[in-house]
Amino acid sequence: MERLIEDIYRSQSRRVLATLIRLLGNFDRAEEALHDAFAAAARTWPRDGVPANPFGWLVSAGRFRAIDHIRRRSRFDMSAKDIEESLYGSFDETEIGNVDLIEDDMLRLIFTCCHPVIPADAQMAMALREICGLTTEEIAHAFLVPAPTVAQRIVRAKNKIRTAKIPYEVPEREELPERLDRVLHVIYLVFNEGYSASSGEEVVRADLTSEAIRLTRLLARLLPHPDVSGLLALLLLQDSRRAARRSSQGGLTLLADQDRGLWDREKIREGLERLDGALRNGEVGIYTLQAAIAAEHARAETPERTDWRRIVGFYDLLLSAQRSPIAELNRAVAVAMVEGAERGLQLVDAILQAGELESYHLAHSARADFLRQLGQKAEAIAAYETALRLCQQAPEQTFLRERISELTAAAERQ
Template sequence: MTGLGAVITRVHREEWARVVATLARRLGDLDVAEEMAAEAFAIAVERWPVDGVPPNPGAWLTTTAHRKAIDRLRREVRREEKHREALMLSDTPEPPEDLGAFGAFDDDRLRLVFTCCHPALAMEARIALTLRMVGGLTVPEIARAFLVQESAMGRRITRAKTKIKAARIPYGVPLREDLPARVTGVLAVLYLIFNEGYLASEPGKEPVRGDLTAEAIRLTRLVRELLPADGEVAGLLALMLLTEARRTARVSAGGELVALGEQDRGAWDRELIAEGHALVRARLACGQAPGRYQILAAINAVHTDARDVRDTDWSQVVALYDQLAGLDPSPIVRLNRAIAVAEIDGPQVALAQVDGLPLEDYRVFHATRADLLRRLGHSEQSRAAYDRAIALAGNSAETAYLIRRRDQLGGP
């Protein structure tokens, strides 16, 4: 029975998106597709222990959900026109319509991803919808992950679905000229889900949540499977893997954040690192100019390449940040570059580059200044910078770390 429970969980994880996506295309209604998919899984939970697991669980679920949808439509229709529509829906899968136009892009799940991440939806709606429709998380699970009331999260998802329907957000792969921007939009959603899991944004949340990072990685693997030629998709996956590899080393047993330089590198996940490095190497070998995620992945590859923090190739890190600044000349990139510069040219040079960056409200800016000032022996200024960073509270692990560093400063 437990064995069967595990099978159903696995099938749910593997097949949910496909079932919803196929139904959404056939029925032209995301809402009904979601509901029927959930019902089909509920029937599976009842029937499989008796009848056994069907040889092709995904096809069984899709067919079951499709029949349920037709039953419901037939039951519900009152108007003649609707009735004819229902009769026209066949019980057998029809060949998908616009095949060929997108070649390798043609996959219902990809349509589903693009619809859920549509730029006409608010970012928080995109995240919630992607986790529900593609990830198969329940509304209560998503609400818990984002510390939002269940009812509020339910409304958020319902509103998004209503807009998709009323405004006719297409259930499909974007127009060719929109494609690069739309892929970037999908990756932004996935990265936000990952980051929310990797370092929660608010004090009340668990600092690191492996469920969300794992979900983000799973979704990114799916998108990579669907868009295998896209370098940025590969870059984002590599970035996530190389970050995830350090997750357990990143928070101490006492719940305190552990800085990169102080982490137990033996606790890093070598398997994830190997996979991430392989992706980065493959991107380098292809010779195309890398985008933002590929550069960030390469930076993380340099860090995870060093068995000891002292072996880090900092000049390589600085060179990569220079490359990144060429694409994205934001002050946050300059801040991160300066952190690497400190390891080569010392804290004085780095501080000069950090000071004056327009990042007054950014916790990491003050934490970085505090650290550089501490290394320069300016205890009083360092303390003030730590205070500033602590006041801009992040999650509990980060705050605990900053407080300890501040309290370790010598007297004023």
């Protein structure tokens, strides 16, 4: 039963939270109600059984516990009574079975977090925390900033929502475009955390990749736009490789070593179709360019048939549209596939010297791999050890240790 409740928490908690925010009108109150609801489930479900509609049970339980907290914490003056009556009056039991309304709650939440009066960095941090339940540490990893900085941004965003009385709603159609870039970036970061988890025992967090794809589909229905199609294409093409990215023992499998027969051909088909639509319908955005890169991998029947020159060209376009140190790192890897490891090493060294990716383990891992290819074993071992020290994901740590062991053994044989 404990495992079942944990599974329901992972799959349903953010939707429960979104609905509780709408019903309670307050982020902090809704978060407290969410935890109270799951605590109640842990007490009663082992005895009474799992309800037929766990989502509805959790929303109802959280809401009524919020009312109980108001009663206990407040003097029963007019303001407390008004709050309590508003909570009772705003609830319709049929809502918890209305799938469309539940989905709308998620969109309301993401657009509220991305309101233009909230500072951009605080928007992102809060959206990732509240919409997808990423930890402060995971968000810090996504932004390459210290965790306390992320915590301060989230507090700042909540205070702004409260003081500015930002409504919890999907904005009118004419207001959607000004928030679209931020919303897309939030979904993109959610997917990235799921596609390559920053910490923990799993290579992939399928709950996050699936949620990101689901939210993008909802957004595509709400606001058909080439950038939305480009993002959906990118997510589908990347997620198509999910089953091949981990070995039977749960370890990390690099792209070149993946069994392409495990790639999800239906996602590839839809991803390529969405990409074609995005390319035909307006200015090509950054997600469409990234989708075009992913498409080159998807189309290649073998690693050797990958068109790396074309991929480098797409990275050049991407960096001309929006500079990104991580995109520069990925471009360096692509360039190395065309011009050799020595050129790749030169590019990665320049990126690391700039300082922005000094704490990013994949930059040091890429450098180590180039050094390994060039036969510089001692330097490669040192770079892998730096990557290992910075890495927090268990399968990646195992992979890095294996590389270090292989190089150490090879050096001892010489």
